[in-house]
Amino acid sequence: MKIVKTIAELRSTLAGPRANGARIGFVPTMGYLHRGHISLVEISKQHSDYQVMSIFVNRIQFNDPKDFETYPVDLKRDFDMAEAAGVDAVFLPDDAEMYRAQRTFVDIELLTNHLCGAHRPGHFRGVYTVVCKLFNIVQPDVSVFGQKDIQQAITIERMVADLNIPVRIIIAPIVREPDGLAMSSRNKHLGAEVRERAVVISRSLRRAEELIAQGVRSAGDITASMREIIESGGPSAIDYISMVRYDDLQPVDRLEDPSVIAVASFFGSTRLIDNMIINKTNGGYACIW
């Protein structure tokens, strides 16, 4: 596995495989890898021949400077995990390599006015700018994003369509801990006692699934029931519990096809997110989470 730090070196690394007809798969990450990240590589391998992973903690997407400063890092472990997963090249740029007096930023209208977009000012502008730059640097055929960050995944699909970026976006399922907590690099910050309480987030999604199966369609009824469950775990704050349309991420009063139910809540000082996608099926609705 090659580890490259500059854009020039990455481009020359990829020239060979590309000339030989290899399809390039790309998984962008901020490192501190877990099984969720590795699952994206596994999926990318099913659709491409040469795997690039970036590890870059993108300062401009952090609306909270403390979150940036405390973002966990363990590169040695990341390299071992990436290599074992079959990554061919890790792109590990530093701040100066990615941002030299950047004056151009990418933003997406409407789709960011709810959910995390409403609660993390400037976050998505930083995400789209770095992902757009990484797409131009790597020029992948395929790139895999996690459903875990559903607003990010859906809006990046929109960005590549709107900006005619020739890459296929794949959205990968959420990988969870045995008790249901969605894996996240930030879970490291949860102390043992808080970690146990945080299970209420995925439990609230299970409750939503049960209610939908029973025929409940009101967003207010479903989210109120989820709120009760999350509050029973003593969150330090709840940013949102929302039902939105999948296509434009606008709130809905009643379940539509397809919809997303998304949650963001602080446990201790750690902000956790989770969600489910709801699709109509022959007999009712399927909840994917």
Ligand code: AMP
């Ligand atoms: P991050 O390093 O947190 O920026 O995440 C990099 C990619 O991994 C994003 O596409 C995330 O959605 C994805 N990801 C993070 N956690 C999970 C998870 N538990 N399951 C699946 N994908 C994940």
